[in-house]
Amino acid sequence: MGSETVGEDADLVLRSRSDPGRFAILFDRYFTALHNYAARRLGSAGADDVAAEAFLIAFRQRASFDPRRGSVRSWLYGIATNLIHEHRRDEERGYRAHSRAAAEPTFVEDVERADARIAAASARDCLVAALAGLSPEDRDTLLLVVWGELSHHETAAALGVPVGTVGSRLHRVRRQLRAALNDVNPVA
Incomplete structure (x- = not known):
């Protein structure tokens, strides 16, 4: 991911604070990759929930996004990983x-x-x-x-x-x- 996209992503989050429609660009850009990651961790049914909820949380928390702490992509994957933690018991039960x-x-x-x-x-x-x-x-x-x-x-x-x-x-x-x-x- 180029630094140009990273900067553009951060700018989209910042601009979405006053123009919420801008956040849709990030959804279009990252939903499939985030869903695929969650599907590999939880299966397709769990992935639907995690990917959708990750974007809902990100949208609700966009005012607290700090580009100095990492990229938008990392932020989204961090949210998804935290949601996966909630499903961890089922994941570990499945492995066993x-x-x-x-x-x-x-x-x-x-x-x-x-x-x-x-x-x-x-x-x-x-x-x-x-x-x-x-x-x-x-x-x-x-x-x-x-x-x-x-x-x-x-x-x-x-x-x-x-x-x-x-x-x-x-x-x-x-x-x-x-x-x-x-x-x-x-x-x-």
């Missing part, structure tokens, strides 16, 4: 249920694809279990960077932490995920 379901034996009739399916399922199951085992802060950091496609600076602004904290969390998470996957590349 998936992990339990993965322990159940699976019978595959297609013999030619059985090995590939088992390897992919095993890697996925290990990854999901590892995600469930991460602290909420580490999981948020990882998913903002990977699924939200935020930079370290944007992630730091979204979470209200120093950029170095983002880097150290990601380093720790990478080690944990590598260990959980036994150094297997899940995309190979």
Whole structure:
């Protein structure tokens, strides 16, 4: 995201204080990306609620937006992440249920694809279990960077932490995920 867009976004928030219709431009610009991020965290039904509520909250709180604390994009992702925290219990319950379901034996009739399916399922199951085992802060950091496609600076602004904290969390998470996957590349 170029600095020109960042400045334009901040200007739109400021101008929307007296001309609320300007905020629609930000909605059009970021809704799909924010929805996609929330969908990866919560599923499509939860994403609808989170994305819509994030923009409603942002609109209501636009007078308190401070461009010195980060970009509009980071601000929106921070609001969405806080809303996702409200859904965290369901998210973690889903990870645990998936992990339990993965322990159940699976019978595959297609013999030619059985090995590939088992390897992919095993890697996925290990990854999901590892995600469930991460602290909420580490999981948020990882998913903002990977699924939200935020930079370290944007992630730091979204979470209200120093950029170095983002880097150290990601380093720790990478080690944990590598260990959980036994150094297997899940995309190979």
